Amino acid sequence: MVTIRDVAEHAGVSVSTVSHALSGKRPISQVTRQRIFQAIEQLGYEPNPAARALRTKSTGVIGFFAFDITEVFAARIIHGVERIVREKNCFLLFTSGVGFNYDLAQGIDFLRKRRVDGIIIAYGVRQEISPKTFDLSNIPLVTINTFVDPTIPSLHPDDFGGGKEAAMHLVSKGARHPAMIAGPENRFASKERLLGFEKGLEECGIPFDASERVVHGDFGAESGSYCFDALLKACPDLDAVFCANDYMAAGAINRALASGISIPRDLHIIGYDDREFASFWPIPITTFAQPLEYMGELGATMLFERIDGRNPEPSMVKLAPTLIARRSS
16 A cells, blocks of 8 residues: 555655645645645555544545536536546545435434534535534535525625626627526526626616517427417517526527527527526527536635634625527527
């Protein structure tokens, strides 16, 4: 078995320097750090979590609770978390709400009993969870797309900013009579994207009557189709549609083409979330990509700060999406 002493000898440094490089608790030069990690890779060194736990009261294991670990949203966040966890030479323990009948308290209790050093909680659908749901004490926590308590650092997509940018993009393309296919009225993301869209149009000086020019779908492609029909009937001057996700945008595009409407000559359409099909739809969809992997990286970084006894600033972070302009607009 390769030991930490073997790594130190191979890298030409002391055992304590290797330990500092692995823990990240003391500064060392970038050149030395690279030499150490090259030695680790060449020798195939793997730290012993049990030994570390006895020595430092740390297991080197980070817990990750996802409402549904099979969701694309969770999978991409996990990629970012893994990157930081590997850099810290720690390990990741996943658990999914599916395995606990979507009971967050049971999932957190499961991870606590495995003596994880900290926990990241991520939901694909924005949630506000009562702090009474589970015990917040004695373990560092970070939430993603979820708000529990002001004392717990959290990261959220900037859906308001995305909606505002969508409005400005459509206006820049010549739209003067836009409308929106929003998602369910009780969903945070849908509400914020709509509010941002209204604000962007207001700042551009474009009149917008939400009672006539907003219809609510269910985030599915079929709802995009029938919502588009409703908009076209209510707004014969329609020249642009912002859809709260790519599935509804795909449905709207299909219905527009079936109605003989040329895209983007007669109508501009924007989606949201940059789903895998958006780039190769019959009319490639202009959309917004969420910074999910970066969200995971930042969430893990904030968690390690908490594990080290520091409070990340700011405690609530909103991350802007990236507009990806394609043929539909």
